[in-house]
Amino acid sequence: MTAPTVTSLLQGFFTQRLGRQLQASPQTVSAYRDTIKLLLLFAGQKTNKAPSGLTIDDLDALTVGAFLDHLDNERHNSTATRNARLAAIHSFYRYALPLIPDRAHTASQVLAIPQRRHDRAIVSYLTxxxxxxxxxxxxxxxxHGRRDHALLLTTVQTGLRLSEMTGLTIQDVTTAMPGAAVHTTGKGRRERATPLTRQTVDVLRTWLPEAGPSPSGPAFPTRRGTPMSADAVQRLVALHAATAALACPSITSKHVTPHTLRHTAAMALMNAGVDTSVIALWLGHKSAVTTHIYLHADMSTKERALARVPTTNTTPGRYRPGDNLIAFLEQL
Incomplete structure (x- = not known):
């Protein structure tokens, strides 16, 4: 029996494993597809082979490790992105392992590549x-300005993910009051409806007739009527953030991305006194524990807690070491 090729393994992985067995969401399939595509192009350039001509031996642990270094050094990906790429590769090799017993050592070595630990910074958001x-x-x-304004306002108010915004269609938006909302399917195929404020409804009622005549068309299209890509949305957010910094210089210190706007929506709810479990439902989090990152970012909550703590009866002082060697070490 002929050993399966990389091409047949990948076709089985995307159609059988992700499509039929796991029924993965379109967002998951897209993320895995992008990772595998980058890996194949990298390995093809490294071996001077066409991607369709690669073998499992061409995608061994050394190549995958070099690919991860490429993500770090050439593409300047974050540790979180690197780990997500590696998770997609691991998923493929877990599928392939029982199908390639003669190359089990290659798959096992790739599966042994660990995720990288990284510091979790306090979330960045806009005031x-x-x-x-x-x-x-x-x-x-x-x-374009009316489209971008409607997109930015909707994102800041609803906290939708980037993939949810680019996938939003006209028929997903209900502007009738009461009950105005956007309907989305997010991570884990979880459907949710996010309510809209009167201000957002007014803007969308003006914008959506310009978006296109088809209810199934994108709510925020390109001029050609096609859905915007994730890169296009990231570029427009960066562009308008640079313009906004001229009027509000404090924005200059922040790296404003579509996800920053999602954090901004969450922090607005947090500052309004909304419970974290409700914010988790609003954002489509699988667990309310995920929403605790906003508690760490909300200084007002910590300051209110500090105000309830009684002060101690102490006076300021300074420790002075009594030994020359200790004094030297303290100065290092």
Missing amino acids: GPETDALLAAPDRTTW
């Missing part, structure tokens, strides 16, 4: 004045 400056940045006398 009220910064949000206002960002929303005022697009030129609403133009079609």
